[in-house]
Amino acid sequence: MLSAMKLMLTFFLSGIIACYGDNPNYDSIHKLLLVSFDGFRADYLKNYRLPHLQEFIEDGVLVEYVTNAFITKTFPNHYSIVTGLYEESHGIVSNEMYDKDTKKKFSQFNDKDPFWWNEATPIWITNQQQENRRSAAAMWPGTDVKINNTLSHFFMKYNYSVTFEERMESITMWLNNSNPPVTFATLYWEEPDASGHKYGPGNKENMRKVLEQVDNHIGSLIYKLKRLGLWENINVIITSDHGMTQCSPEKLIILDNCIGRGNYTLVDQTPVAAILPRNNKTYVYNLLKNCSTFMKVYLKEEIPNRFHYHHNKRIQPIILVADEGWTIVQNGSLTKLGDHGYDNALPSMHPFLAAHGPAFRKGYKKKTINNVDIYPMMCHILGLKPQPNNGTFSNTKCLLVDQWCINLPESIGIVIGVLLVLTTLTCLIIIMRNRISSPRPFSRLQLQEDDDPLIG
């Protein structure tokens, strides 16, 4: 009922807007800088003091939490953000992969083979191929790989030792100087993920320290963009790939206690383990199924649809999904006090998104979007025709200044308002009518009295 009203209102109002004709002028295209602070859990924003980020948000938009893609790991989610595709569709299904046909292996230290990336085309490539523009990248996963035989015009080879300042210097320099112009740029930083793994997100003191550093990085980026005179004309999105949860040495699932290693290859470890059985899949499955009550064991064809994690041969025949906070090992002990990768429905796995710039509204907050929705929004801002993707542009309309947006509470308000006005008008009309007929207030009664003698 409410959604029907909303729909009618949207039609009505978009009709009005259509008359104004909101064709964006792509000649005056704005630049877009996409920044990721790895492992920035959504609720860090509520629980820690982050003055520079808060200031950025007050003058821009905030999406309180972003529903990311399963599995909630770094490479897969960074690729979902820049392609708008679920992992099964863009092909980076994990940080550790194995392709049975080619016998190729992928890991974060061996990620340069285009074979793994070519199932999708990220936005930095499309930006260069559709228009006479350039892209620049400071270490976003995949930006130092030739995808569709193309590299970002400016890029840095991945090297975690390169400081944030050096990455920022390069990216702002590229954004400032270039003909044709650099219109799309990415910037990646490893924190607060690294500290989240090391200390666990429950370690408030250490997380406070690292988040203060991250906030200072945001402050110096804003300062730098202002000094170059870019700040007012550039759109900046600050987001992340996933959150983080606390692990514990008491929460270990030890596979060696359940199944001999000769039965399978462990392609990916934890908290989503990818299992390639050697010979007998059913045998391996049965042993694993009975291994721990703190993990789900799925044959590939049983993986729940909501994960959108099935249609790719790089997804192994059996996957194990640990419950929140549990760690899967073959033997041995816990190495990380914090981890991510778990079910993408868990709030602890969600990152946030904030954005600022001429394309965005000011002081607007929204509960949630999906991370695949970011891609069509970025294409809209850059005036690019999106590649086929799994995002929904309308989910992000309320964030954008050039889009008409009504959210549910507002539309309920409008409907109630319209009803009140109609009721008032009706009342007024009735009162007016009564006033007009007031000289004979009891005419009907009189008529009835008059009737009697006739019947009698």
Ligand SMILES: *[C@@H]1O[C@H](CO)[C@@H](O)[C@H](O)[C@H]1NC(C)=O
């Ligand atoms: C790949 O690159 C070619 C040009 O080299 C381009 O025509 C084509 O559209 C690109 N494919 C995709 C899917 O982006």
Ligand SMILES: *[C@@H]1O[C@H](CO)[C@@H](O)[C@H](O)[C@H]1NC(C)=O
């Ligand atoms: C990575 O960066 C550091 C610091 O700039 C440098 O010393 C080192 O040589 C770089 N490593 C590679 C492989 O380029």
Ligand SMILES: *[C@@H]1O[C@H](CO)[C@@H](O)[C@H](O)[C@H]1NC(C)=O
């Ligand atoms: C940035 O670009 C402007 C305009 O082209 C130029 O005046 C300025 O020197 C540039 N700054 C840097 C640091 O490259």
Ligand SMILES: *[C@@H]1O[C@H](CO)[C@@H](O)[C@H](O)[C@H]1NC(C)=O
């Ligand atoms: C498979 O696992 C079972 C149960 O742990 C074990 O007895 C057997 O030796 C294993 N087979 C191989 C080939 O490792």
Ligand SMILES: *[C@@H]1O[C@H](CO)[C@@H](O)[C@H](O)[C@H]1NC(C)=O
């Ligand atoms: C595979 O294992 C199952 C269960 O242990 C068993 O019933 C079946 O016979 C085995 N199949 C083969 C081909 O070994």
Ligand SMILES: *[C@@H]1O[C@H](CO)[C@@H](O)[C@H](O)[C@H]1NC(C)=O
């Ligand atoms: C499952 O595990 C329980 C003990 O945890 C054991 O008693 C039972 O035999 C196992 N079942 C199978 C099918 O391995």
Ligand SMILES: *[C@@H]1O[C@H](CO)[C@@H](O)[C@H](O)[C@H]1NC(C)=O
């Ligand atoms: C784990 O397994 C490896 C290989 O079988 C073995 O060398 C190592 O000692 C084991 N570690 C523990 C803690 O059991």
Ligand SMILES: *[C@@H]1O[C@H](CO)[C@@H](O)[C@H](O)[C@H]1NC(C)=O
């Ligand atoms: C995601 O998008 C791709 C490309 O359009 C499509 O092939 C795939 O079916 C979509 N996935 C879902 C779950 O809709």
Ligand SMILES: [Zn+2]
């Ligand atoms: Zn990450």
